Amino acid sequence: LGRAPKPGSKCFEALHKYFPGALPDSAVHLRSKALLEEKYGMSPKNTLLGTSFCPDEINNNEFDLPTLMRNYWGNVFPMGGIGGSPYVGETGFKAFSSHVAQDGHIVVVFGPHVGISEDGEVGKYLREGQPNISTACGAVVGAYNACLAAGGNPSSDEDIYDMQMNEIMAEFSKHAAQISET
Numbered sequence: 001l002g003r004a005p006k007p008g009s010k011c012f013e014a015l016h017k018y019f020p021g022a023l024p025d026s027a028v029h030l031r032s033k034a035l036l037e038e039k040y041g042m043s044p045k046n047t048l049l050g051t052s053f054c055p056d057e058i059n060n061n062e063f064d065l066p067t068l069m070r071n072y073w074g075n076v077f078p079m080g081g082i083g084g085s086p087y088v089g090e091t092g093f094k095a096f097s098s099h100v101a102q103d104g105h106i107v108v109v110f111g112p113h114v115g116i117s118e119d120g121e122v123g124k125y126l127r128e129g130q131p132n133i134s135t136a137c138g139a140v141v142g143a144y145n146a147c148l149a150a151g152g153n154p155s156s157d158e159d160i161y162d163m164q165m166n167e168i169m170a171e172f173s174k175h176a177a178q179i180s181e182t
Contacts, residue, residue: 003063010120018122018182025065033072036107048100049073052080052087052110054137058125059113069109081164082139084112085171113137143168147176 004024005011015022023031036042053059053066060066070076077096079086086108088096100106115125115136123144125136135141146169147153153173159166 005116005118009118011116011118014116014120014122025063025068028065029068029072032109036105040105042105042107044072044074046101046104047073048075048077048096048104048106050077050079050086050096050106050108052078052084052108054080054082054084054113054139056113056137058115058127058136065109073107079108080110083137083143083164083168084110085164085167086110087164087167112140114140139165139168140172143172144176144179147173148180 005015051066079088081087114123116122117124117133123135123141124133126133
């Protein structure tokens with residue numbers, strides 16, 4: 001069904017401990033495709049796909065969910081930014097909905113990503129060609145660390161040049177302490 005950690009490895013154990021029920025990208029794609037086609041009559045001819053995945057290069061490989069969905073559904077309206085949240089706002093959603101085929105459908109798929117190192121460390125990933133692991137998702141890990149350092153209350157001074165990170169920190173501030181206990 002796609003890439004998966006070796007059963008019994010530290011990475012495998014962390015995946016199933018922290019993300020019970022996680023499915024490979026291909027399973028998510030095939031299940032959602034079957035449901036959307038059978039229950040709602042959606043097809044590549046009558047459906048516009050809106051995606052909001054973190055633009056990290058590790059999310060855009062041949063068998064990753066964004067690529068599988070784009071290859072099947074065809075036209076894509078990119079809606080996202082770092083962390084996987086849709087950032088197009090009301091104007092972007094209006095533009096998106098105005099691009100759909102007459103009497104057609106839209107599918108919006110979004111979400112963050114997280115790496116798990118071979119040693120089972122959540123939020124870490126060894127990128128191709130690099131000698132050391134790095135954060136994945138770097139934006140989410142950075143927001144989490146900023147929230148912890150600020151006691152759960154990151155600065156209210158919004159940086160107009162980093163609005164996406166401001167939004168991630170605002171959302172994370174509510175949960176950072178609880179996450180740190182896991």
